[in-house]
Amino acid sequence: MKLLIKNGIVVEPSKKLQQQLDVLIDNGKIVKIAKKIDLKEKTEIINAKNCIVCPGLIDIHTHLREPGNEEEETIATGTKSAAAGGFTTVFCMPNTNPPIDNQATVELVMLKAKNEGVINVLPIGCITKQRKGEELTEIGELKNAGVVAISDDGSPVKNSKIMRRALEYAKMFDLVVISHCEDTDLSKDGVINEGKVSTQLGLRGIPKEAEEIMVIRDIILASLTQSRLHITHVSTKGAIEFIRQAKKNGVKITCDVTPHHFVLTEEKLLERPYDTNLKMNPPLRTQEDVNAIIDGLKNDVIDCISSDHAPHTIEEKNKEFDLAPFGIIGLETVLPLCITYLYHLHKIPLIKLLEKLTTNPAKIFNLKTKGRIDEGFDADITIFSLDEEFVVKKFYSKSTNSPFIGWKLKGKIKYTICNGKVVFKD
Amino acid sequence: MLKQTYKFNHKHLLGLEHLSKEDIELILETAKPFKTIFTRTIKKVPTLRGRSVVLLFYEPSTRTRTSFELAAKRLSADTVNIAVQTSSVQKGESLIDTAKTLESMKADFIVIRHFFSGAPYLLAENVSSSIINAGDGFHEHPTQGLLDIFTIKEKKGKIENLKIVIVGDILHSRVARSNLWGLTKLKAKIVLCGPPTLIPKDIDKIFPQIDIEYNLDKAIKDADVINILRVQFERQLEHLFPSVREYSLLYGMTKERLAKAKNNVLILHPGPMNRGIEITTDVADSINSVINEQVTNGIAVRMSVLYLLSLTQQK
Numbered sequence: 001m002k003l004l005i006k007n008g009i010v011v012e013p014s015k016k017l018q019q020q021l022d023v024l025i026d027n028g029k030i031v032k033i034a035k036k037i038d039l040k041e042k043t044e045i046i047n048a049k050n051c052i053v054c055p056g057l058i059d060i061h062t063h064l065r066e067p068g069n070e071e072e073e074t075i076a077t078g079t080k081s082a083a084a085g086g087f088t089t090v091f092c093m094p095n096t097n098p099p100i101d102n103q104a105t106v107e108l109v110m111l112k113a114k115n116e117g118v119i120n121v122l123p124i125g126c127i128t129k130q131r132k133g134e135e136l137t138e139i140g141e142l143k144n145a146g147v148v149a150i151s152d153d154g155s156p157v158k159n160s161k162i163m164r165r166a167l168e169y170a171k172m173f174d175l176v177v178i179s180h181c182e183d184t185d186l187s188k189d190g191v192i193n194e195g196k197v198s199t200q201l202g203l204r205g206i207p208k209e210a211e212e213i214m215v216i217r218d219i220i221l222a223s224l225t226q227s228r229l230h231i232t233h234v235s236t237k238g239a240i241e242f243i244r245q246a247k248k249n250g251v252k253i254t255c256d257v258t259p260h261h262f263v264l265t266e267e268k269l270l271e272r273p274y275d276t277n278l279k280m281n282p283p284l285r286t287q288e289d290v291n292a293i294i295d296g297l298k299n300d301v302i303d304c305i306s307s308d309h310a311p312h313t314i315e316e317k318n319k320e321f322d323l324a325p326f327g328i329i330g331l332e333t334v335l336p337l338c339i340t341y342l343y344h345l346h347k348i349p350l351i352k353l354l355e356k357l358t359t360n361p362a363k364i365f366n367l368k369t370k371g372r373i374d375e376g377f378d379a380d381i382t383i384f385s386l387d388e389e390f391v392v393k394k395f396y397s398k399s400t401n402s403p404f405i406g407w408k409l410k411g412k413i414k415y416t417i418c419n420g421k422v423v424f425k426d
Numbered sequence: 427m428l429k430q431t432y433k434f435n436h437k438h439l440l441g442l443e444h445l446s447k448e449d450i451e452l453i454l455e456t457a458k459p460f461k462t463i464f465t466r467t468i469k470k471v472p473t474l475r476g477r478s479v480v481l482l483f484y485e486p487s488t489r490t491r492t493s494f495e496l497a498a499k500r501l502s503a504d505t506v507n508i509a510v511q512t513s514s515v516q517k518g519e520s521l522i523d524t525a526k527t528l529e530s531m532k533a534d535f536i537v538i539r540h541f542f543s544g545a546p547y548l549l550a551e552n553v554s555s556s557i558i559n560a561g562d563g564f565h566e567h568p569t570q571g572l573l574d575i576f577t578i579k580e581k582k583g584k585i586e587n588l589k590i591v592i593v594g595d596i597l598h599s600r601v602a603r604s605n606l607w608g609l610t611k612l613k614a615k616i617v618l619c620g621p622p623t624l625i626p627k628d629i630d631k632i633f634p635q636i637d638i639e640y641n642l643d644k645a646i647k648d649a650d651v652i653n654i655l656r657v658q659f660e661r662q663l664e665h666l667f668p669s670v671r672e673y674s675l676l677y678g679m680t681k682e683r684l685a686k687a688k689n690n691v692l693i694l695h696p697g698p699m700n701r702g703i704e705i706t707t708d709v710a711d712s713i714n715s716v717i718n719e720q721v722t723n724g725i726a727v728r729m730s731v732l733y734l735l736s737l738t739q740q741k
Contacts, residue, residue, distance in 0.1 A: 199626040202543035202565030202600060274544030320521060320542040
């Protein structure tokens with residue numbers, strides 16, 4: 001049966017379009033967009049009055065934990081969580097157990113996603129075998145199996161020569177190398193940002209420079225190899241400035257930030273001392289860094305917004321701060337935080353904001369049929385309210401490690417449609 | 427002078443950061459009569475009879491653990507020592523579960539020493555007993571801070587405007603942080619002295635009124651008190667200083683150095699000392715040294731803390 005979305009305000013970033021339009025979906029594709037569509041035949045109708053209708057959100061940085069850590073999240077629960085957050089496509093990071101560093105594991109994840117997932121899952125392959133930073137994976141085979149990019153996320157590729165070769169080699173497949181930038185000698189044993197708060201709480205610090213040194217190294221290597229580099233979860237003012245300069249100099253570099261890095265600062269840890277749901281890597285930084293991220297989003301130095309959804313069980317998190325793992329869940333709060341903070345508070349236009357969650361990820365990672373509401377494109381569509389307020393309470397994710405529980409946010413997801421099917425309904 | 431009506435209103439003692447000037451003064455005042463108790467032949471009062479105090483120490487300790495135990499016993503509380511090495515912790519029991527077990531046994535107080543900063547906060551959030559921080563990671567060691575202040579006040583008669591130098595590994599020192607919170611609230615003038623690698627980042631943003639001096643000879647000039655921190659040898663492996671020998675040369679408190687300070691300067695050290703490294707024996711045993719008095723005063727201060735917290739518990 002055909003699906004018709006009526007009366008919604010369609011936001012289509014690639015055409016800079018924002019107006020009330022009806023959207024007709026048939027057989028998993030968008031077939032028609034017009035001021036008014038009325039069909040005589042039997043059609044499923046969604047009334048999107050007063051709602052935003054935008055391309056399905058794409059998260060380029062998710063940890064689905066399967067295989068290996070199914071107690072934290074599975075492909076089934078993780079994709080449900082994504083759908084509830086308005087995402088129709090997620091890229092899953094390869095730091096699973098075993099890691100996604102070979103064809104068989106790529107196929108396992110894709111098969112599981114097809115059978116148990118409710119949205120599109122595109123695996124990211126490892127840069128190096130076992131993520132050890134020592135030997136390149138069979139990148140060509142990974143690409144053939146279906147990986148969308150390569151990354152050793154969670155760890156940097158410490159050896160500059162191996163990083164150089166990865167960038168160089170990936171070029172022939174037009175694969176983007178996603179870099180987790182961290183000088184692990186500088187950050188060693190650190191658990192929060194180094195500075196006033198780490199000193200006050202007596203916790204070991206991670207200096208901003210640990211991130212920035214690696215950002216600079218990777219920029220230099222991307223420049224050397226003329227390859228495509230994507231820096232994920234950028235968190236410092238300095239890193240953003242280096243990326244801005246690199247872009248100006250013609251380096252093929254893109255980057256993303258997470259909502260927690262522009263909504264929270266390290267000061268939150270003084271309000272909630274030793275709350276392990278404020279422990280993530282990179283750590284929460286300072287107001288100065290938050291301001292730089294907001295500016296970077298406004299002036300497009302920052303291309304994408306990602307969740308870095310990192311589920312952990314209560315048992316793992318309810319521990320001494322040093323022992324608790326890094327990471328928080330994010331899929332279900334990304335859009336509400338963006339709407340509440342970027343759109344309502346910082347007045348970032350909706351088109352620009354949604355571009356970083358839809359069109360840009362699709363463009364950077366060559367998803368040719370996604371990220372747009374246009375005839376012939378995949379029927380991946382998110383419908384949400386700009387103004388309806390709600391309290392963050394329950395999650396579809398298997399884990400609950402969120403610092404935003406109890407927060408009042410706007411930007412409530414009403415429907416998520418993936419491949420023409422409603423996969424989430426408020 | 428403290429008003430008679432001032433009420434102490436804390437269930438836990440997690441750090442000096444959260445205590446007011448009045449709270450600290452009350453603890454010090456209350457410690458005075460307790461100190462006279464154990465100069466008597468019968469060193470015991472029935473104040474905490476029927477209460478239980480559990481000592482949960484995840485790190486080795488002689489003076490703090492014994493001091494808390496004696497303080498509790500002199501108040502007639504029942505005390506239990508958990509030796510972590512022979513407890514279920516070795517079977518992988520989590521800190522929270524261990525504490526919940528103790529709570530179920532109706533421990534009124536849990537005195538915790540832990541190598542991770544914030545461990546006492548975790549207990550305070552998860553169990554109903556009163557939690558006393560006996561030193562957590564690099565964060566705070568509030569009763570050490572209190573006994574240092576008590577000792578200084580006893581000898582100098584005041585805290586305000588005294589020049590107090592804290593020497594050594596400030597970065598990893600919970601004693602330094604508790605001293606900083608307590609002493610700045612009482613308006614002492616503090617100088618931190620140590621190599622730049624051992625001065626924590628942005629400490630001057632937390633305590634804008636303090637001074638930092640890398641040169642010990644300059645720092646101790648006109649000082650009223652010098653509090654010498656223990657230096658841990660493993661820090662050398664973290665490249666925080668090149669060798670113990672060089673550390674000792676630059677920051678060791680020797681008789682020659684002491685001669686450059688005021689005649690009546692007080693020398694404090696939280697113990698255990700590395701004699702010959704951060705402090706020489708002749709300084710440790712000099713008339714300027716109050717290191718043994720610190721230990722004695724520790725019991726009085728801890729009795730005071732237990733007593734005042736017990737009043738809040740009764741509410």
